[in-house]
Amino acid sequence: EPEVTQTPSHQVTQMGQEVILRCVPISNHLYFYWYRQILGQKVEFLVSFYNNEISEKSEIFDDQFSVERPDGSNFTLKIRSTKLEDSAMYFCASSENPGAAETQYFGPGTRLLVL
Amino acid sequence: QQQVKQSPQSLIVQKGGISIINCAYENTAFDYFPWYQQFPGKGPALLIAIRPDVSEKKEGRFTISFNKSAKQFSLHIMDSQPGDSATYFCAASGSGNTGKLIFGQGTTLQVKP
Incomplete structure (x- = not known):
């Protein structure tokens, strides 16, 4: 069964450093999401992304965050200058179609710890 | 308005019993209500979902009951099994948006053998 994959599974970084979290969505999916879960x-919800554009973002998703689909398979979340409060589990999700009533498939997450 | 309130925070049920988790929402624009199941170290996985045009949806041992007028919905797990022990999240999403899911706080379910 197709699944969303994420790397790394764990990331430890120093405050102020940049981190890039990577996701490979399900191959025929066109809509991508990042969510986070503080312990x-x-x-x-952080952000949704379609057709190389952000569709919607939450107030959490400030200028320190950015997303990118650098190639046909990867979807990345970059945190430019990490803060202690960015420590959380970050989940990538994808769906075949947009909007409500479309199943979003979640990856296993990246646990980010900012020291 | 964007919140989904979930209760209880934790639940302990004996094997074979019924587990009931409740959620309430305020935004009447929500029209899709999924339940996700999350095991430790894993991402949330869709369990069952309902649209507000029906009052109940059943899939195996899992049933969603939906009360549109009260803006409440609940998950019932019949014949609960130890393998059902997990965290359950209700969520809501509105038509016309980008699929953003608004999650409840989560319920940690423990089913005792």
């Missing part, structure tokens, strides 16, 4: 809290 013990709910999953929060």
Whole structure:
């Protein structure tokens, strides 16, 4: 069964450093998402992406964050200058079609720890 | 308005019992209500979902009950099994948007053998 993959599974970084989290969505999917989950809290939407553009972003997704689809398979989330509060599990998701009622398939996540 | 409130935070059920998790929302523009199941170290996986044009949807041991007027929906797990022990998230999404899911706080379910 096709699945969303994410690398790395764990990342430890120093405050102020840049990190890039990588995702390979399901191959025929066109809509991509990043969510984060701070330990013990709910999953929060960060950004949706389609046709090489951000479709929607949350207020969490400030200027320190950016997303990119650098080639036909990868979808990346960059945090330019990490803060302690960026420590969380980051999930990539993809769907075949946009909008509500479309199943989003989640990857296993990248656990980011900012020291 | 964008919140989805979920309860209880944690739930312990005996094997064979019924697990019930409740969610409430305020935004009437929501029209898709999925439930996700998450095991430790894994991403959320879609369990079952409902649209507001029906009041109930059943898939195997899992049933969503939906009350549009009360803006509430719930997940019932019949004949709960130890393998059902996981964290369950309700979520909501609205038509016309980009698929953004608004998640509830999550319920940690433990099914005792």
